[in-house]
Amino acid sequence: MGVLKPDYDSVSRGAGDAVRHREKIKEAIRKNLPDIISDEAIITKSGDQVVRVPVRGIKSYRFIHEHADGVGGGFGSGESEEGKVIGRRPKQGNGRPGRPGEEPGVDYLETEIELADLLEMMLDDIGLPNLRSKEIRESVITRGWKPDSIERHGILPRLEKKRTIKEAIKRVEVLVQILMQRSGMDEEQCRAALGGAEGDFDEALDRLLAAKNRQPARMDSAPSDLGGLAISSSDLRFRTIEEDAELRSNAVVIAMMDVSGSMDIMKKYLARSFYFWMTSFLRVIYKRVEIRFIAHTTEARLVDEYQFLHRGESGGTSCHSAYELATNLIDTEYPTSKWNVYPFHFSDGEDWDVERTFNSLSKMLERGVANFGYGEIQAEHSTSVLMEAYRRRIGLEEDRLGDLAFLRGSRAGSPVLGVIIRGKSDIYPALRVFLHSTELKSGGQNHA
């Protein structure tokens, strides 16, 4: 016999191992979070819930010759002459010179991942910001009632008919099996007997045994309404209900960003990238967290999120304008007696009037904000004006989280964190510091 057409519907092994492979991709992504989240493509494509990210480390390594994977050259066939271009492929990476042997084009395997998954990985990695457990007061908003659980006792209007019948069927099936064993009669007879005895097991067994003894006479049966199914009180199931309420945090984040001319494209990108991830992150954790956006040059104004993340401006820099607007906002909409206020500010620190800015900041801190985070984006070798002033006058001390050094308010009443960002690779550590280190702060917590 030569040709067969067997039936193939067995479980797909390929699909199962593909899942494991995807798990490994996730592991690889997790290990490369700092690289991945600083990828410009992600935040510029806002609204897109699926992002493409490069992954490493899931190749099958073995001893191979350099360029054995076809990178660099190879053989081909077909119409050709020397010098003819037979194809092109895009350059990989961002043009950084790699070490020899590292990062050839096929080194990366691009994969798609949902933004939500990526955020979840970050959450796993960074941990819950401590805002949640200690600091956020949440108010309860009642929306009505919703079903909660299923119980054995309850009032008749809340009887769950479906569940009750299900329980009855379950019980009857078990009883029928036992009856069959004990009486040696067949299934139909046992079912009929149980129905006739209105669900009473002993009665049904008696009937069956009696019937067996006076064989071959047929036994009488009286099927009940449910075709032999009698509902016992132990089958009854009731719904319970509970108040439908939602927890609403009363934390507010005031995101301030310097959009002046001195903030060049790269600096703005770094600030936006930070805010993009921070707001995405907070929204994963809190269904409703208030986030207000303030963009400033020499003047500050409230903008919406899209403008905040996408629009550039130019002009001089006066940070006090932003702090004044924020203080105003706290006074009018988010009094610290009811709200935990988290102002953040990103700037390149080239402030025109440091004295006034510092005074405005002090006023804002006096309102009793939970924590103020300041990120200063510095070009290489530039000297910091603002951070230096804050450090001296607020009394910030150096601290360290992983590789990133940061500054922390040391006195009571100065719940301040300062981070200096010099490049893409600092974004992720900065997020960690701001979101995570709030737990470490001492002054602010007592104060708030």
Place this chain on the structure above:
Amino acid sequence: MKKLNEADRLIRQIGAEFGLDFMEQEFEIVPARKMLEILAYRLPVNYSHWSFGRDFEIERTKYRHGFSVPYEVVFNSDPARAYLMETNPLPVQVLVMAHVYAHNDFMKKNSHFRITRRDMITSASEAAQRFRRYEEDYGREAVEKLIDAGMAIEWNIDPDELIRPETETEARDRLYGWSGNPPVESRFADLFEPGEDLPPEVKQKLRRKTPPEPTMDVLKYVMENSPVHSMEWEKDVLSTIRGQALYFLPYRRTKIMNEGWATFWHEKIMSRLFAIGFLSSDEHGYYNLYNARVKAHSPRSINPYLLGSALFRNIEMRWNTGRFGPRYESCVDDDEKRNWDLHLDKGTEKIMEVRRTHIDWFFIDEFLNREVVEELELYLYQESDGGSHIELKVEETGWEAIKQLMVQSLMNWGIPRILVVDGNFRNSSRLYLKHEFEGMPLDEEYCRKTLEHLYFLWGRPVYLETINPENSRSVIYSVDLEGSTGVVREE
């Protein structure tokens, strides 16, 4: 189905008339998913591993987007087992069956296939069950890590092991003539007289030397001598990986020949089937289309179907007409050469012989010539910076340069030759490997990561000596607890 069984009978008959020699042949017609799974897992049923899952996804993506449609897979078993894609239209299915039968002949007759085991399909399916049990007993992670490491060196094996497996004791007897027989071929032959009584301390030293001589079967050496992974199940996992690699090695070493042979013969068999009217002239169009696809030029790689069949055709023609040997080679008259015909009719005989004895490396080395390179317009391309893109540019079309590089790339089934030199390096059970440099440097990143796998398998520091092509000096990569990324030292 009836028509396919009829085709089966006819192809067998026609093939036999052509002089092909078949094992029993079974065909199974399978749906796409099963086919893709076989491609990814290498075998109809195999153990679980994420890399197979990855390959399955890659195959499925290629298939769904129409980049590649697999027609068949055939296994060297007895009876030979072939899987045919159920979506193949009838004339294609017949083409594929003819193709499979030629593979069948090749696997039966080629000396490198003949020595491999023919029960791999069941053996792999049994291994799959054992591995599942190991996962339950020792944890999925542990099994996966071991498979990862084993597969990293799966091709670092020695095909001679199939012909002449040898223990270390046997190797010493052979090398030093201790069994009473004089050493056959040995680098120590000039040092010792056969059977000479050595001073006990020298003998003892030689006894302790492991491996007795450098071995390219790194996987076997590690499997048998690892100081850390010596449990039964661990040996079973590694031995299964090695067994499968040995089984697939002839496929790897004869890719061009095997596919070329199958294509060469399916064309002959198909034209006979059309000639006797088994397939209609309407179906001829279909056949032509698919056959052209099988033999299509490939701008960035070598199509083995195309190159292999062209070479067999060329050999057949040369041996039919007597275009070989010193008289032909030394002839300088182009016209005379073009019309050269000694009416030897030794073409069939010659290709039958070549398919019996050769592997790709020698096949290309011996038979690739100017005619074939020019007929197929083979070229070598290089990548260069073209501004915003990398450009792939034709670099070389001269047949001698192409041949030389192709032969080089086929050496040692395309992987670097790496030998275990010392399993007790510095007298502390460290593993010392040496790369036999043949002009092609190792890929550094792959090399380091593979050494990390080896370090996991060996459990003690591992060293690999190679040559830095820039200054031709020795470089030693090492992996140990601290420097797992590989400290590079030059010596």
